[in-house]
Amino acid sequence: MSEALLLSAHAREEIxxxxxxxxxxxKRSALLSALQIVQHENxxxxxxxxMDAVALxxxxxxxxxYEVASFYSMYELEPVARNSVSICDNISCMLMGSETIINHVERKLGIKIGESTEDGRIFLKKEEECLAACSGGPMMQVNHVYYTELTTDKVDEILDNLE
Ligand code: FES
Known part of the structure; x- marks a missing residue:
C-alpha cells in the first residue's frame, strides 16, 4: 500500500x-494541523x-x-486513549479555578493527571502550560477542540459525551 493511502479520505480532505x-x-504550514487530524483518527x-504518510x-x-511530532506536547507517540484531555493550569486559568476543575475531573474519572481510564476512553494529559485562551479560563482542550469558562457541570457534559 502506498504510504499516503494510510491517510483516510476524510483526513486527506481535511488536510x-x-x-x-x-x-x-x-505546504509545510499545514503540518501541525495535519498531525492533529491524523492523530485524532488513530x-x-x-x-x-x-508520520511518514503525512510527510509524503x-x-x-x-x-x-518526526521533529515536530516529538517537540510539541499535543502529539502522542505511544497509545494513550481515544480522547485526550488537557486542562490548562497556568496563572490565568489557575486564578479562575482550574484547580477545582482538575480535582473534579480526577475524581470523576478515577485517574490522576498523566493517566488513562481503564476503558481506553480518556487520557488526562499532564497539566498544560498556557493554551492561549486565557480570557476564557478555566479552560481545557479535548482532542483539538477548546472549551472555555468551565464549570464542573459543563465539564461533566463534555466528558460524558465523549465516545
Ligand atoms: S492561562 Fe490558561 S489559557 Fe492561558
Whole structure:
C-alpha cells in the first residue's frame, strides 16, 4: 500500500483544507494541523507509518515531521486513549479555578493527571502550560477542540459525551 493511502479520505480532505489556506510553496504550514487530524483518527496517537504518510502527503522530509511530532506536547507517540484531555493550569486559568476543575475531573474519572481510564476512553494529559485562551479560563482542550469558562457541570457534559 502506498504510504499516503494510510491517510483516510476524510483526513486527506481535511488536510487539503488546511493546505489551501497557505501559498502553494508553503505546504509545510499545514503540518501541525495535519498531525492533529491524523492523530485524532488513530485513537489519539501517531505511529511512524502515519508520520511518514503525512510527510509524503505534504512533500516534507520525514525527519522534519518526526521533529515536530516529538517537540510539541499535543502529539502522542505511544497509545494513550481515544480522547485526550488537557486542562490548562497556568496563572490565568489557575486564578479562575482550574484547580477545582482538575480535582473534579480526577475524581470523576478515577485517574490522576498523566493517566488513562481503564476503558481506553480518556487520557488526562499532564497539566498544560498556557493554551492561549486565557480570557476564557478555566479552560481545557479535548482532542483539538477548546472549551472555555468551565464549570464542573459543563465539564461533566463534555466528558460524558465523549465516545
Ligand atoms: S492561562 Fe490558561 S489559557 Fe492561558
Amino acid at each position: 487539503d483544507g488546511w493546505v489551501a489556506r497557505y501559498p502553494k510553496e508553503q 485513537q489519539g496517537y501517531l505511529t511512524t507509518e502515519l 502527503y505534504l512533500e516534507q522530509d520525514k525527519i522534519a515531521v
